[in-house]
Amino acid sequence: MTDDSIDTFLAQPFGGGEGSVTPPIYQSSLxxxxxxxxxxxxxxxxxxxxxxxRVQNPTQDAFEQMMAKLxxxxxxxxxxxxMAAISSVLFxxxxxxxxxxxxxxxxxxxxxxxxxxxxxxGVEVTYHSVTxxxxxxxxxxxxxxxxxxxPNSMMMQVMDLRKVADHAKAHGCLTVVDNSWATPVFQTPLxxxxxxxxxxxxxxxxxxxxxxxxxxxxxxxxxxxxxxxTLPLLxxxxxxxxxxxxxxxxxxxxxxMREHQRTADLFVDRLGARPEVVTVNSPGPNSVPGLKxxxxxxxxxxxxxxxxxxxxxxxxxxxxxxxxxxxxxxIVPTAITLAQAGPKNSLQAFGVPDTMVRISLGLEDAExxxxxxxxxxxxxxx
Ligand SMILES: *Cc1c(COP(=O)(O)O)cnc(C)c1O
Numbered sequence: 598m599t600d601d602s603i604d605t606f607l608a609q610p611f612g613g614g615e616g617s618v619t620p621p622i623y624q625s626s627l628x629x630x631x632x633x634x635x636x637x638x639x640x641x642x643x644x645x646x647x648x649x650x651r652v653q654n655p656t657q658d659a660f661e662q663m664m665a666k667l668x669x670x671x672x673x674x675x676x677x678x679x680m681a682a683i684s685s686v687l688f689x690x691x692x693x694x695x696x697x698x699x700x701x702x703x704x705x706x707x708x709x710x711x712x713x714x715x716x717x718x719g720v721e722v723t724y725h726s727v728t729x730x731x732x733x734x735x736x737x738x739x740x741x742x743x744x745x746x747x748p749n750s751m752m753m754q755v756m757d758l759r760k761v762a763d764h765a766k767a768h769g770c771l772t773v774v775d776n777s778w779a780t781p782v783f784q785t786p787l788x789x790x791x792x793x794x795x796x797x798x799x800x801x802x803x804x805x806x807x808x809x810x811x812x813x814x815x816x817x818x819x820x821x822x823x824x825x826x827t828l829p830l831l832x833x834x835x836x837x838x839x840x841x842x843x844x845x846x847x848x849x850x851x852x853x854m855r856e857h858q859r860t861a862d863l864f865v866d867r868l869g870a871r872p873e874v875v876t877v878n879s880p881g882p883n884s885v886p887g888l889k890x891x892x893x894x895x896x897x898x899x900x901x902x903x904x905x906x907x908x909x910x911x912x913x914x915x916x917x918x919x920x921x922x923x924x925x926x927x928i929v930p931t932a933i934t935l936a937q938a939g940p941k942n943s944l945q946a947f948g949v950p951d952t953m954v955r956i957s958l959g960l961e962d963a964e965x966x967x968x969x970x971x972x973x974x975x976x977x978x979x
Contacts, residue, residue, distance in 0.1 A: 607847055650837065651829060661674060668814040679810075685831055695740075699745075702751055703744065705934075730761050740768065762790030772790075772793070773791070775795055776796055779888065782854040797811055800920065804846045806924065860963040865881070875898040893959070911973035
């Protein structure tokens with residue numbers, strides 16, 4: 598979809614009963630039938646009338662149809678979280694003995710899922726740099742599935758998804774991309790030849806920091822496999838109210854992404870001129886084919902002259918917190934994630950500088966955010 602048509606599509610009223618512009622919330626676990634033969638017909642596989650909300654619900658349908666359209670896929674399926682979407686895809690398409698090829702610096706809990714569950718289940722997991730995936734056509738030889746993020750987590754490294762999709766196709770390897778950072782407003786991986794796209798809908802898709810959810814978009818065939826296997830059997834379904842909140846969030850997605858981009862452009866521009874900054878990891882439009890915009894999540898590496906603790910404590914408009922993609926600006930210093938207790942996370946596994954912060958630029962006034970950031974830099978460098 599072009600930028601204009603995304604805006605117009607998302608502003609279409611739902612067209613429900615009484616002219617309602619939003620879909621009703623079907624807060625019902627089950628849907629009944631009038632007689633023996635109607636019930637029998639449905640149970641024997643005829644038609645697709647709603648039966649039970651673990652597998653289907655009209656409010657979920659409304660969200661799923663919007664996401665399929667936005668990502669340019671044939672079908673979509675919503676989940677209770679981004680991790681439910683990820684695990685439901687991986688367990689639906691992998692089996693013991695398979696090799697899963699994963700991008701380095703993958704989302705920390707996706708890494709833990711691979712290390713702590715898929716590995717012990719008998720899946721061999723190999724990790725690869727974006728360069729290796731992109732430039733070595735044989736990296737995916739013998740792999741059943743490639744799990745990709747572009748950009749990847751924390752380091753924000755992008756890859757040419759079309760190239761990787763072509764390498765994968767040559768070896769019969771299925772490709773999955775986590776598109777949470779770019780959203781369909783800035784990148785549509787299916788159009789680049791990727792097989793399956795998924796999101797943590799808790800981030801930009803929701804946009805209001807009030808919902809944890811996930812979604813997968815792909816061909817009818819791939820979505821049918823998930824609906825047959827992991828949606829009903831692992832049961833990580835999306836709740837009707839949360840689906841309704843996501844439809845609400847999607848209405849403003851393009852407008853929010855334009856605003857995040859405007860602020861991110863301003864930060865990238867001004868950070869480049871600061872002596873305290875070593876690198877800004879914030880991929881912009883056309884840094885790889887198919888990437889059309891810059892979202893508000895970026896990481897910044899400081900020189901040793903900056904005391905990161907002092908810097909982050911001096912901020913007023915950026916709040917300490919995990920997650921991202923909402924209206925509020927957030928900060929995560931890598932020093933905290935590197936010191937995290939418990940099972941190893943991907944930052945500890947792949948290594949990141951401890952003088953780095955990840956920021957999520959929210960919807961506050963861009964100049965106010967910059968002035969807060971700049972004065973904290975001055976405080977932390979003195
Ligand atoms: C947050 C996040 C996830 C996990 O999503 P949840 O909704 O928290 O389960 C997956 N991928 C990325 C890139 C994320 O940032």
